[in-house]
Amino acid sequence: MSDLDAYRSLYVAESRENLEGIVSNLLILEKGTDSHAIDEIFRSAHSLKGMSASMGFMHMEEICHALEDVFSQIRSQKLDVTQSLVDDLLGGADDIEQMIDEIEAGGDGQLDHKDQRVKTLKKWLVQEGEDKKPTPVVQPVVPEPGIAEETTGDMYEGPSYEQDFGEGCRDYTLDIVLADNVDNKNLRGMLILQNLESIGEITRFSPERDIIEDDENFSGTISLVFRTNAGEEAIRTILNISDIKSSDVTGVPKTSPVIPTPEIPEPALIPGEIQSEKGTCYDIRIEISPSVDSKNLRSMLLLQNLEVLGSITEISPKRDIIEDSSTFDGTISLTLRSESSKDKIESLLKGSDVRTHSIAVQENLPVGDITPSFSVEGSDEVSLSKFRSTTTEKVEKKREVKNIRVDIDRLDHMMNLVEDLVINRGRLEQIAQEYKIKELDETLNMVGRSVSDLQVMMMDIRMIPLNQIFNRFPRTVRDIAAKEGKEVDFVVEGGDTELDRSVLDGLNDPLLHLIRNGLDHGIESPEVRVANGKNPKGRLKLSASRDKDNVVIVIEDDGCGVNVEKIKKKALERGLVSEDVLASMSDQDAYDLLFQPGFSTADKITDISGRGVGLDVVKTTIASLQGTIKLESFPGEGSRFELVLPPTMAIVMVMMIRINGKRCAIPITNVAEVASLAAFPIQNIGNGEGLLMRDEIIVLYRLDDMFGRSKKEEVIVVLQNVEKKGAIIADLIEGQQEVVIKPLSKFVGTCEGVSGVTIPGDGEVVPVLDVKAILREGGQKAGRKAAGSGKRVKKVIKNVVTDTDLMISEQQADELRELGNIGAAHAATTLSTILSTMIQIRVPEIILVNLANLRNYLDDVKAAMVVFQIQGQIKGDGYLIIHIPEDSIIRLTNIMIGTTETNRSIDDMDRSAITEIGNIMTSSFLDACATLLSIIMIPSPPSMVIDMPHAALQSIIATQEIRENVDQVVLFRTELTCSMYEIKANIILLPSKSLLQEIFARMENVIATAG
Helix, strand or coil, X not given: CCHHHHCHXXXXXXXXXXXXXXXXXXXXXXXCCCHHXXXXXXXXXXXXXXXXXXXXXXXXXXXXXXXXXXXXXXXXXXXXXXXHHHHHHHHHHHHHHHXXXXXXXXXXXXXXXXXXXXXXXXXXXXXXXXXXXXXXXXXXXXXXXXXXXXXXXXXXXXXXXXXXXXXXXXXXXXXXXXXXXXXXXXXXXXXXXXXXXXXXXXXXXXXXXXXXXCCCCXXXXXXXXXXXXXXXXXXXXXXXXXXXXXXXXXXXXXXXXXXXXXXXXXXXXXXXXXXXXXXXXXXXXXXXXXXXXCHHHHHHHHHXXXXXXXXXXXXXXXXXXXXXXXXXXXXXXXXXXXXXXXXXXXXXXXXXXXXXXXXXXXCCCCCCCCCCCEECCCCCEECCCCCCCCXXXXXXXXXXECCCXXXXXXXXHHHHHHHHHHHHXXXXXXHHHHHCCHHHHHHHHHHHHHHHHHHHHHXXXXXXXXXXXXXXXXXXXXXXXXXXXXEEEEEXXXXXXXXXXXXXXXXXXXXXXXXHHHXXXXXXXXXXXXXXXXXXXXXXXXXXXXXXXXXXXXXXXXXXXXXXXXXXXXXXXXXXXXXXXXXXXCHHHHHHHCXXXXXXXXXXXXXCCCCCCCHHHHHHHHHXXXXXXXXXXXXXXXXXXEEEECCCCCEXXXXXEEECCEEXXXXXXXXXXXXXXXXXXXXXXXXXXXXXECCEEEEECCCHHHHCCCCCCCEEEEEEECCEEEEEEECEEEEEEXXXXXXXXXXXXCECXXXXXXCXXXXXXXXXXCHHHHHHHCHHHHHHHHHHHHHHHHHHHHCEXXXXXXXXXXXXXXXXXXXXXXXXXXHHHHHHHHHCCCCEECCCXXXXXXXXXXXXXXXXXXXXXXXXXXXXXXXXXXXXXXXXEXXXXXXXXXXXXXXXXXXXXXXXXXXXXHHHHHHHHHHHHHHHHHHHHCCCEEECCCEEEEECHXXXXXXXXXXXXXXXXCCEEEEEEEEEECCCCEEEEEXXXXXXXXXXXXXXXXXXXXXXXXX
């Protein structure tokens, strides 16, 4: 990997941050003069230009350079900020975003209309410069003999330095020749130009920039004219690096022969010296991560970014060492004098390549006599004592590391490990309750506290301020309002409210749609607003706040509101409701129709809205984040969308209950209270049932078809979601538990009434009730809807395919499913631990099949079969086979040894790996049999066959023992998934007739005990 490729991702991340700063501050600047905003814009543009030049993305560098020229004149008040100017600047920002996307995809950031964009931006410099102030006459610069005469005519000419930096500057001619052994002359040449521009202005240079940037044409020689007030010593310090073979710096006299009266200028800041006039001195220590390939390049980029904020007065080691990767160890100590805050410096130093950094404010130092050396232009240099800042004693510098940047993938992996800890803690608690060992209980309590603290800390780390997405919307509002001819005051509040990253990632599109909806449908045109007695400028507000255990996001406008009658008319035209229903429909029910797929009240279709695609998607997305959305509207006054979201979706506290003997979980935030059914008898209310609890009528929701009608109803669980309440009846409450909730897999699909599943300590797969869905429909209708979902879940998760004459009951099918679930859960946990990566195993599909038909259910591809003979301790025996296709074998081995090579044949390492996997899956399945059915089966050492299914099975079942004793086969078909692969696997149980009878007999005992 080349140096540039190694830094591509870092460049993209930092470029996006700088671009976001440019856009957000431009919008602030458009509303009025703000010196802080223009300073931030200039800093971001300068950093982006420097990084782009260093990385060789020259189209990006040219656009940024043109933007920087415009920002410079805005800062010096040569340009007035107008809407048309901001439009062009934002257009440049859009081009930069397009180029960043291309660079992120592996390109070099080429832009077809680059020249046109640069020309558009440059026009502002001429037009506005002429309007505001006549262009000053630039005196011709007389080059010294060091600059070839034939090249001066082609030199780039910049603006007068006096206009940008004031008096006291001087022109210098520089001849620079890079060393012959420099590999990237173009990159090094651009770094030198950028370093020079940090202390002055290059007014002319040769050759042109595109030649300097081209390895094939650039010889390594640069001639230029440079203006600065930093002095010759500062220039020589910058040029004193090992990559420069030779350099010549010569002062250019002014064309005027008049020699002014000598005046001592302000001391120029020279690298290595401390200035004592303005700003704060910060002692900074930076340590580049050892994994970085090019510490010198990364360090130079960091130094350039720091020099945008201030002046580096001391640095160790010297710059020439920092730029030489063979001697530089990645550690830099420096003193930065800057008027910027410590937080701003902190944010600049945060990066994945910086392992540690510390910033400390330097103590006040006594300053010795400062006497600068200066020269009078056109005369001999006046010699004075050296300009130095001295200290009477060495001050101990306190440094501490306060921030590091962690890659988000590592953070996700850490969170997965914490989730595993939570699950395993639950299993340990189950074991502790069973064996009642005092020492185990005490140790588990201490471990439990540590796991809880770690969990809280990890969840806090994952919390991200909503400003991450809120900051994107002012630009959207501005552009849409301008296009629609509307005036809008966009207000953002509560951006510091935090959400878990998994929730935040899904919020951008829903919020964007609601904002566009408010601009297009809600806020009227200025003419209409004035006619209605309103302020011509509309108001759109986006706010966020915490409400108990939820985060509430509100989007509200002061527009025309929602026309309820228009909604009802559209609904009747589309046949969504009948006239009878429409007559009794409340306003809130009418608002809910807007969330139906394809529903729209727009009279015409625009590129913003009107197609009926949006609010239904918004609702679905918010629901997938375990949130709710509600619309309130006030005719003529405006509309209000309220989103209620959980702060996190990772680890939650649930209440475990049983309904008709079956366990389910309810998020504790959705439980209002628990009461005895004896205290509040069930009453008939209309066509349904309800409870009268302390003068409040609570609707009863029956989920009989999902769980069956229980004969042991004893407990009322009152559910709540936002403003709705309802009750369900349970057999008993098992208690509260912290669990990891996983969404239903693609094999199950979406099921209304069930939001996901969790696996508590005993390994059982437990459905988590979707309280919002249950309460949404109301009364018996909700019960029937959830019951329908229950049948769907039962069909997909519990259904056992039978291709045999053997008849089994539904309860026996449930037990087989449970057997597969527990075995899969145990295997997933063990594999995740051994492979050091999160492994998930799909809920197995269970097939009962005659032995002769088994091969019809296996893919006709080469596979490994790891065979174990099993012996039951009570009666019967049989075989257990772990069947894994060839491509899945190679994927498993890749996970174990950390490679990604797939184009190879199975070797000894694969055989060893698959044997180990077979041992794990077999042990997990047999443990499940012992746990669920109390059947102890002992496996033999494994043997392995790698062949096509029919050939492998033929060799396995050829023995007379199997042909005489095995009729039926139980096939558990599943898939293992991790971050990179999906791996098919089958567990095949070939039980003898006696063992199969014993298995079903034990199942009947379990069913009878549960009943």
